[in-house]
Amino acid sequence: MTQKTRSRSRAARLALLIAVPALALTTACGGAAESSDEGVASVSKAPSTEQTKDGADSSKGGAPKGKSAFYDAQMKYVQCMRKEVDKDFPDPKLSGYLDWAKVDELAENTGKGEISKGGKDGVCTAKMNDAAKLEPRRDTQKEYESMLAHAKCMRANGVSKFTNPQLQDGSVLPGGDPKPGSPEISPDSPAYKQARQACKDKLLDGLDGMQ
Missing domain, CATH: 1.10.150 (DNA polymerase; domain 1)
Incomplete structure (x- = not known):
């Protein structure tokens, strides 16, 4: 797959992420983002437990x-x-x-x-x-922190331009290439592939491919 094709693939996933409310990665309260001393943004009034759409509390065990x-x-x-x-x-x-x-x-x-x-x-x-x-x-905060850890890992493994995710209006905007329209990062390069392999466990299930 060429870099252009990979960019279109990721763009398609991001479009779905934004277009479908279930993939908007929003909190129940829709709080605004705040910054902590460690540089990790947080969602104000974020829910303390993870919930499915029909109210199941996955923190209590069992399949949601x-x-x-x-x-x-x-x-x-x-x-x-x-x-x-x-x-x-x-x-x-x-x-x-x-x-x-x-x-x-x-x-x-x-x-x-x-x-x-x-x-x-x-x-x-x-x-x-x-x-x-x-x-x-x-939980939006957990998803943001997962993407942030992944972004930091990508940079630590040689992809220096990989950007951090952002919290905006209670939603997570994935990080990655600083200029998706005119890519500065080549996903086909050996360095990128090695970094992806090294950092894949940083992303929660379902977030792979989003950044």
Whole structure:
């Protein structure tokens, strides 16, 4: 996959992140961002526990309510992609999130950039959006801190221009290339790939591919 294709792939995911309320990474209170002494922003009045959309408290253990519905909806998207785009489109993870490492690998091996974007002309985008609406809600502060740790790790591993995420109006704006429209970071470079591998565990499940 070329740098331009990878940029379009990431842009497609970010567009979905912004367009679908379930992926907006908002807090229940929608508080504004504040800065701490350590340089880590925080969300004012952020909820103390993680909750799914139907009110399940995942801090008490067990599978959050709605996760099965999320997985089932994601499988419908996968089935659409297998029928309309490529028969080898990978299964989602058990959590219901797409395995973007495998999706990107398939796109790179086949040269089908549409694999990362819901199919040609958005043939499966509606099912992608249906799944996104059922994504369990998580704590915005934890997601921000995960992305921040990942950004710092990327810089520490040689990708010096990798920017931090930002909290804006209670939502997380992913970091990454400082100029996505005219990329300054090459995701195809050996240094970038090595950094991604070294830092992949910094991102919470479902955030891979977002920055």
